[in-house]
Amino acid sequence: MNSMLVTLVLLLLLGFAYQTGWSRSSRLAQVEGRLHSKPIYHGALVAIWAIVPALLILGLWALFGTATANTRFRTLTSAVVLASAFGTGAIGLYLARNRISARFRARNEVERIIRYLLIGCSVVAILTTLGIVLSLLGEALRFFTFVSPVDFFFGTVWNPRFSSVGTGSGDFGLLPLLWGTVMIATIAILVALPIGLMTAVYLTQYAKPKTRNIIKPMIEVLAGIPTIVYGFFALVTVGPALAGLGAMFGLDIRATSALTAGIVMGVMIIPFISSLSDDVIRQVPRALRDGSLGLGATESETIRRVILPAALPGIVGAVLLAVSRAIGETMIVVLAAGNSPYLRLNPGEPVSTVTVTIVNQLTGDTDFSSPQSLVAFALGLTLFAMTLVLNIAALFIVRRYREQYE
Amino acid sequence: MMNALREDLTQMNMVVRQLAVDTDLYTLPSTTIRTPDLEPQPVKIKARNVNVFYGEKQAIHDVSIDIPEKAVTAFIGPSGCGKSTFLRCFNRMNDTIEGSRVDGLIELDGRSIIDRSLDVVELRARVGMVFQKPNPFPKSIYENIAYGPRIHGLVRSKADLDEIVERSLRKAGLFDEVKDRLHDTATGLSGGQQQRLCIARAIAVSPEVILMDEPCSALDPIATARVEELIDELRENYTIIIVTHSMQQAARVSQRTAMFHLGNLVEEGPTEKIFTSPEVKRTQDYITGRFG
Ligand SMILES: Nc1ncnc2c1ncn2[C@@H]1O[C@H](COP(=O)(O)OP(=O)(O)OP(=O)(O)O)[C@@H](O)[C@H]1O
Ligand SMILES: [Mg+2]
Numbered sequence: 247m248n249s250m251l252v253t254l255v256l257l258l259l260l261g262f263a264y265q266t267g268w269s270r271s272s273r274l275a276q277v278e279g280r281l282h283s284k285p286i287y288h289g290a291l292v293a294i295w296a297i298v299p300a301l302l303i304l305g306l307w308a309l310f311g312t313a314t315a316n317t318r319f320r321t322l323t324s325a326v327v328l329a330s331a332f333g334t335g336a337i338g339l340y341l342a343r344n345r346i347s348a349r350f351r352a353r354n355e356v357e358r359i360i361r362y363l364l365i366g367c368s369v370v371a372i373l374t375t376l377g378i379v380l381s382l383l384g385e386a387l388r389f390f391t392f393v394s395p396v397d398f399f400f401g402t403v404w405n406p407r408f409s410s411v412g413t414g415s416g417d418f419g420l421l422p423l424l425w426g427t428v429m430i431a432t433i434a435i436l437v438a439l440p441i442g443l444m445t446a447v448y449l450t451q452y453a454k455p456k457t458r459n460i461i462k463p464m465i466e467v468l469a470g471i472p473t474i475v476y477g478f479f480a481l482v483t484v485g486p487a488l489a490g491l492g493a494m495f496g497l498d499i500r501a502t503s504a505l506t507a508g509i510v511m512g513v514m515i516i517p518f519i520s521s522l523s524d525d526v527i528r529q530v531p532r533a534l535r536d537g538s539l540g541l542g543a544t545e546s547e548t549i550r551r552v553i554l555p556a557a558l559p560g561i562v563g564a565v566l567l568a569v570s571r572a573i574g575e576t577m578i579v580v581l582a583a584g585n586s587p588y589l590r591l592n593p594g595e596p597v598s599t600v601t602v603t604i605v606n607q608l609t610g611d612t613d614f615s616s617p618q619s620l621v622a623f624a625l626g627l628t629l630f631a632m633t634l635v636l637n638i639a640a641l642f643i644v645r646r647y648r649e650q651y652e
Numbered sequence: 653m654m655n656a657l658r659e660d661l662t663q664m665n666m667v668v669r670q671l672a673v674d675t676d677l678y679t680l681p682s683t684t685i686r687t688p689d690l691e692p693q694p695v696k697i698k699a700r701n702v703n704v705f706y707g708e709k710q711a712i713h714d715v716s717i718d719i720p721e722k723a724v725t726a727f728i729g730p731s732g733c734g735k736s737t738f739l740r741c742f743n744r745m746n747d748t749i750e751g752s753r754v755d756g757l758i759e760l761d762g763r764s765i766i767d768r769s770l771d772v773v774e775l776r777a778r779v780g781m782v783f784q785k786p787n788p789f790p791k792s793i794y795e796n797i798a799y800g801p802r803i804h805g806l807v808r809s810k811a812d813l814d815e816i817v818e819r820s821l822r823k824a825g826l827f828d829e830v831k832d833r834l835h836d837t838a839t840g841l842s843g844g845q846q847q848r849l850c851i852a853r854a855i856a857v858s859p860e861v862i863l864m865d866e867p868c869s870a871l872d873p874i875a876t877a878r879v880e881e882l883i884d885e886l887r888e889n890y891t892i893i894i895v896t897h898s899m900q901q902a903a904r905v906s907q908r909t910a911m912f913h914l915g916n917l918v919e920e921g922p923t924e925k926i927f928t929s930p931e932v933k934r935t936q937d938y939i940t941g942r943f944g
Contacts, residue, residue, distance in 0.1 A: 542800065
C-alpha cells in the first residue's frame, strides 16, 4: 500500500475529526450558552481520539508486522491492518464525539494528554540511551567469552590479528589505545584551556559589547566546522608543518602523530571551553568584582584573585565536558594520529586511540561473531563509561557551583 | 572683629593652599566647614559643578558640595535621584560602568581626582567603599581582610598581616565573634557580620574616606544598630559618606546631610538643621514622608 496515500487518509481523518468536534461543540454552545471548554479543545480531543489508536496500530504493524508477515498473504494482511487502523480511528471519533456536552472538561483532558506527550518525548531520549547501553553490554559480554576482562583491561599489547579471524587468537590489550586517547586528550586540553579561558576572560571583562558581538559568533563558527574538515586540516597542513618545525630543531616529529591530532583537537574544543567559561564567569556576581575594584585592585588582579577562583568549579566542569568531547572524537584521530597502537611516550610518534580502533575493527568485511569485531563493543562500552563519568562529574560540579550563587 | 579675622584666615588659607599646590604639598585643607556641636572641620572632598552622564542621559546636574573631614555626611533623597552615582564619583567607581562620563571638579585634599591621568588604584586605597549588599569574597574571613593589604603591598611579613587583620576586625567590632574561625569561609557569616567584614576589609587598607552605599539596607534592625554604632566610632578617624533611605539613620549617624532630587542637590547643611528647619520645602516633604 502506498504510504503517501495512508498519510493522506490519516490527515483527512485528523481534519474531519477536529472539524466534527469543533462544529458539534459550537452548535451546542449556541443552544446551551457557555461551555466548560472552548470548541477548539473539543475539536482537538476528538481528533486525538481518532488519530492515536490508528497511529498505534500502524506503528505496531511497521515495527513487528513485516517480520511475521507471510509473503503469500502480504496484501491481505496489510489490507486487514489498514482497515482495522482506520476502523478503530472511526470508532474513537464516534465515541469522543458523543462525549461532547456543555459540562464536559475537554480542556483539562487535552492538557493532560499534552503532558503525557511531553513525558513520552523525554522518555524517548532516556530509552535510547538505555538501549545503546544494553546493546553494547550484550555484545561486549559476548566478547568477554573469548577474551578475559583482565587481559582486555590490563593488556599492554594490541594486536587483534585479522588474518586469524575466527580462531580467537590475538592480543586485545586496551592500554595502548587508552594511552593514545589520554595523550591526545591531554595535548588538546593543554592547547584549548589557556586559549579558551583567556578568550572568555577577554570577552567577559575587557571587550566592549560591540567587539564581543563580533568575536563571539566568530569563535562559535569553530564549533560548527565538521570534524572531518579538521581532520583534513591536521593531515594536510598541521602535520607537515609540525614535522618541518621539528626538523628545524632536530626533533623527529612525524606528520601523523599524537601531537598533530592533539593540537588540532585542541583548536576544535576551544569554543567549548570559551563559551562554557564565558557563562560561568558571567555568573560571578558583579558585586564581587566591584568589591575588589573598590579596594584598589586592578582589573587583572581582580580576575586572577577573585573572579577566576570564584568561577573555578564551573570552569573545571567546562574542562571535563571538553575532555569527554575530546575522548569521544573520532575523525581527527582517524586521519591524523597515525593509527599505530603501541605504548609510546613520545607525543611526536603516531598513536592509535579507542575510537580509531573501533572504526578499524568494524570496517571491512568482518563477521560479527569473532572477537576481532566484537572487541569494538567492549571498546565502545569503555568509552561510554569514561565519558559518562566525566559528564556526570561535570554536571555535578557545575550544579553545585550554580547553587552557590542562587 | 571675629568675622574680619575669619576673612583673613580664609584668605591666608587660600594663599597657603596655592603654595601647597605649587610645591606639591596637598595636605592642607582648602577651607573649613562649620557644623554645630562640632569643631569647624577641614574640607576633605570638594566638588564643584559635577555632572555625570550615562550615555546620553544625565544623572547628576551641576552638583557642588564640600565634605568635611572626620565626620559623617549623609546623602538622602528618593530612589533614582543619583545618590549612588554621585557617591561613586569619589572613588571613580563610575569608571567601571560602560558609557559613564563625569565632568566638573572634584578634589580630595585639594588635589583633583577627575583627572584621567590619576592612578585609580592609589585613589581607591585612600577612598574605600562599602556596598549595599554585603559582598565578601568566597574566601576565608582572614583572606577577605588580607586581600587589600596584599594587593597594595602594605605588608612585609605574615606577622604584619596577622596584625592588620586583627586590628581591622577589632575596629569593625567583629573580632570577638570570629576570632576562632578566621579561616572559615566568609560567606558563612550572617548578613550583619558580612557587612561588618566588608567594613573591616575596607579599613584594612587604611583609607582616609569610606563611602557607604546603603550599608544597612540588607540588615535587620539589630545588625543595623551595630553597624550604626560602628560608623559613629569610625568617625573619629575616617571621613565617612553614607547613602541611606532611612531618615532616622541619617539623623542618628550623620553630622551633615545632603538632600538630592532628580540628580540635583536640593539642600545641604548640618543634619540637625536639615531635619528641623530645612530651607527648601521639598526637603521637608521628603523628610516627613510626604513624597519619595
Ligand atoms: N549603570 C547605569 N547605566 C545607566 N543609567 C544608570 C546606571 N546606574 C544608574 N543609572 C541611572 O542614573 C540615575 C541615578 O541612579 P542612582 O543609582 O545613582 O540612584 P540612587 O539615588 O542611588 O537610587 P537608589 O536610592 O534607588 O539606590 C537613575 O535614573 C538610574 O536609572
Ligand atoms: Mg543607590
